[in-house]
Amino acid sequence: MLDTSYYEKADEIIARHTREERSLIPIIQDIQEEYRYLPPELLTYVAKQIGITEAKAYSVASFYENFSFEQKGKYVIKVCDGTACHVRKSIPILERLYKELGLNDKKHTSDDLYFTVETVSCLGACGLAPAITVNDVVYPKMSPEKVVDLLKELRGE
């Protein structure tokens, strides 16, 4: 059970939309923006509020990669694995991040809730390949060594 403040926030967000089936995606997008993830309890709550079943809401939310039911770290690192970044060796960058943070392709967020590492198919910054973003700020022409320095910097070391 989440703290009541979460439900109050959800009510506030729902009030900005209409209570009908088609408002589901805009509402859960707003919730995700607020908490950087979509708390499962809130998905169930929203479904009830707009009159759809939990299974239907889960069907929609699980379809889109964009929605995350798991809490994300303070820094969300997106490693681009589009064609340009891939050929310029984005995978070693990803693997280095996994190694440094103790993550893998199933576990995306570090235990200290500091970092989340995800891959994206293209950031649209192919000229800067291999590129990554940290909380939507682009870091161009990365290498495994450079990301280690970046992690240190983010940790404030």
Added chain:
Amino acid sequence: MGVMTIDGRKVEFTDEPNILTVIRKADIDIPTLCYHSELSVYGACRLCTVENDKGKTFASCSEPPRDGMVIYTNTPRLMKYRKLILELLLAAHCRDCTTCIKSGECQLQSLAHRMGVMDVRFENTKELQPIDDSSPAIVRDPNKCILCGDCVRMCDNVQAVNVIDFAYRGTKALVTPAFDKKIAETDCVNCGQCRVVCPTGAISIKTNMDVIWDLLADKDTKVIAQIAPAVRVAVGDQFGLPRGENVMGKLVNVLHRMGFDEVFDTSYGADLTVIEESEELLNRLESGEKLPLFTSCCPAWVRYCENRYPEFAENLSTCRSPQQMFGAVVREYYKDPEKNLGKRVVSVSIMPCTAKKDEILRPESSTNGKQDIDYVLTTTELVSMIRKSGIRFENLEIEASDMPFGIGSGAGVIFGVTGGVTEAVLRRLRKGHNRVDMDNIKFSGVRGEKGLKEVEFDYNGRTIRAAIVSGLGNADALLKRIKAGEVHYDFVEVMACYRGCVMGGGQPVPAGPRTKSARMKGLYDSDVNTQIKKSNENPLVQTLYDGLLKGKEHKLLHRNFEAAKNE
């Protein structure tokens, strides 16, 4: 209206909703895995793809027929496509057919055989999913799911329950409850309709057959069976007898041969229900409270009402269902050492229903802390057991059910079809007994396949309004209108499965439209063949009220809410 050419022959069509129906009308059994006339069109399996004269291919289920159309259903190209589709489905499917409960009835298996899939060239790369057997009614094995979506649409469109739906996408797509919960953790009402439409073994009945075989072999156990009305019209066609034929006599015989000590008729329990429920209706009409009275015979409906419309839970009849009334009476009867002969008594009910497996576990289904019914066998399980026994069912002589609970009235028998409970109550409330009276009831609007029927009848100068719904989606729509104050009724009969128990979640599948109507007709014909039409005229019921039930009517025939509260 129009004419189209199918495989070089002219075929007329009228109001068929799609080409697929026209093709089938022309006696071509075009394969499908995701098309059910009662569900919305989904077009997922692509097996019904046809080709037109310009070489264009399209799914015949999703295309309306047009005058002058020329289509082909069996070109080499189409046959190649169909075979490939099946090969791909099989590649991502658990192929342990020999040990699958659905083997022999599986539509994927039979289509693969029909289309000549002799080899699967692709590896199964799907992650193994856990089997969910948390529910007392159904078992889900996602490894056998082909994502046809039949169960999802049944649960949503028809039943308005929607506890399972698609989740994730692409190769990770699954049919599952929200957040991969187990079925038992959801609002599932156990109606089993998902299992009725599932073409493979992905959703099947949770079975009790092994434990029953052990009990039947145990000399220190007395095994009592009761057979529900809808069962007797759904077994015959499994053994080559005509669809919808009442085979009660053979069922009694086969159960005796298999080792059941006593075989009773649940119609007798239904008679008790009619008497108690009519009484309850009259009481509520007098007090004007808790109206409309909702029937409580259908456990899937009771769960649905409690989950989704808790404000109406008080309106549910306090009567136990026929199964439970019977269970309580049998338990009481066999308390007597002279009757139980010092043996342990096990009560088994044979039901068309998966939700009954859940009903027996509810706290209010116990008396003095003991479950009234020990096990529920569905019709499908019974058919399996008969096959296993090797007894040639079709050749059996008929036998009469055992006394003292072997006679059910015609009113009790028609409980198995939508409108039956209402008709039985109407008969009870009508003073007369002549054919004209009975016919008037018959033609008052209680009969027929419609999802919502309305009847009005006169009782001592007062007009009583009743509604009859089958299919939880129809019930949901009606409840919304009642809640909004748009309609008013005194009595509402609800059966969770569309058409009633004859199409229950435990009945043998597949059952097409002809089987469905034959089962309904079978029950009405059985009523015609019964001399006793009214529940209160069943002589055995009278004896029971004067004897065993005296002073215990409420305890044995009404739901044990005390036990439920203590839970």
